[in-house]
Amino acid sequence: MAATETLTAERILEATEEVLRRYGPAKATVVDVARVLGVSHGSVYRHFRTKAALREAVTERWLERNVVELRPYAEGRGPADERLGGWLRHLFAMKRQKAGGDPELMATYMVLIGENSAVVDRHVDHLVEQIAAIVADGIRDGAFAAADPDVATTARAVFDATDRFHDPAHAADWSAPGIEPAFEAVLSLVLRALRRA
Amino acid sequence: MAATETLTAERILEATEEVLRRYGPAKATVVDVARVLGVSHGSVYRHFRTKAALREAVTERWLERNVVELRPYAEGRGPADERLGGWLRHLFAMKRQKAGGDPELMATYMVLIGENSAVVDRHVDHLVEQIAAIVADGIRDGAFAAADPDVATTARAVFDATDRFHDPAHAADWSAPGIEPAFEAVLSLVLRALRRA
DNA sequence: CCGATGACAGATTTCAATATTTGTCATTCA
DNA sequence: TGAATGACAAATATTGAAATCTGTCATCGG
Structure with missing residues (x-):
């Protein structure tokens, strides 16, 4: 009707x-x-050819919204360390809010993510590109030391090192008591590694 | 019989x-x-009072074997950065070998780990203590800069930053092609953060 | 003509009856 | 006497028949 x-x-x-x-x-x-x-x-x-294709499209749409929310940090103009810290804090806060605010919906998206690893891989590539943009800016203006192998590898390492604070596989930990200081400690570790000696 | x-x-x-x-x-x-x-x-x-207690004891035994294998690095005498690198590489290699060598057995232990988070938490505490011992040695002999808040927090940050390479939740990724360089990139990031400026 | 329909076959899920397992404890046996 | 047994009730898991869902396609109607 x-x-x-x-x-x-x-x-x-x-x-x-x-x-x-x-x-x-x-x-x-x-x-x-x-x-x-x-x-x-x-x-x-x-x-949609199949139910799986429909679910995949839903997953892609949902992930894309995250990328858009983070774009301001990647395209911003301030000091690179502050932008990177802001980007990572915003990502963590966003995930945490989604996981804590509606755990059932988060569980639903975790299932979809598990079903569509190819979509997730592409999404992760976009996020790492945003980190790489910030790191490249930081190296250019002297805030960060030149990356060890190359910027892309360093960006991926930053993403991997903070995995515990954005990978939905760890969502259950995000409401534990000491999670906030644990995040800040890792962030501080990452920034110390990047900054010019 | x-x-x-x-x-x-x-x-x-x-x-x-x-x-x-x-x-x-x-x-x-x-x-x-x-x-x-x-x-x-x-x-x-x-x-054993219950089946759950029996499974918990099996889990504890299995985890304890890991701690023992890593003790030499924690109690060693060489340069702290090499000891920490060795410890993390050994942990990753150990997990990777177990996951790759017998995926079914690994899946079994992942189920047990999920059932016994209290046991796992205690085990993680032991591992973080080993990292803390190495970091403390590094600070004492000048190889590492003094830790930001305290040694325990820094040690936990090192453990968290390398999570992707030891948490069984990520076991499926450990056979992916670029995993080895990804690990080395994170390790290099962590060591750069710790070393005296 | 072209998007929408609904009947259909094969695949998947549900549900309730049936069987197995957990955990207890009074009894046995060395 | 104290470790081992096995019958038992309650909880949990298995199974297979019935119901539902997925994906196709010949047909319909604007």
Whole structure:
């Protein structure tokens, strides 16, 4: 009923997010998505070849929102160490808020992430590129010492070293008492490593 | 049959490890353990109050073996940066070998680890103490700059920063192609942070 | 004509009956 | 006397038949 607008991939993705939020990753079906949209499930298959492709697209959309939120730090103009610290703090705060604010939804996205490692790998590449941009700026203006092998490797090392504070696999730890100082200690370690001697 | 020796906690733990190796964590039962030992399952309950306590003891034993293998680095006498690098490389190599050499057994221990987070926390504390000992030596003989807040915090930061290379949650990544250089990049980052300016 | 439909086959999930396992304890046996 | 046993109740896991879902496609209707 009420298919007032034309059926687009975008509307299907919104409906899929709603169904995932409501029923969780195990119970969400393509039939549910079609029901929310007031169409037959055959119509959904006109836009997405499989249920897996639909879930993958939802995952990609969700991850992309994170990248956008962090762009200001990557493209900013202040001192590189402050920008990198801000970027990492913002990433951690963002993840922590999502995990703590709605644990069920976070669990849902963790399942999707597990299903779509190729999408996640591409997403991680984007994040590492943002770190690399900040590190390159820092080296150019003398705040950071020249990177050991190359900037890309250093950026990846920064991302890996802070893994515990952004990888959803560790989400359960993010509400533990000492997590905030633990993050600051690692951040301080990373910045000490990068700064000009 | 053949209960030639007396039934000890030690023998039960060995039998439990064998049963876990053979049947995996989902299928291993107390009855299986008793069968291997040629006793009734009631006898096992004389030594371990519950099945959970038995599994916990197996987990503790397994983790303890890791701590022992790393002790030489913690108690060694060479330059602190080399000792710390050796300790971290050995830890990574050890985990990687266990994960790659027998993935099923590793999966079994990952289940046990998930069931016994209190045991794991204590084990992590032991490992961090070993790092702290090396860092303290490094500061004493001038190889490392004085730690930012205190040695314990710095040691924990070193452990956290290398999380991706020892936390079993990441075991699946340890056979990926670029993992070795990624580890070396993080290790190099950590050592640069610690060394006297 | 072209997007939408719904009947359909095969794959997957659910659910309830059935079987196994856990943990206890009164009894046995050395 | 004290370790070992095995029958037992309650909790948990397995199984297979029934229900639901996925993905296709011939047909419909604007």
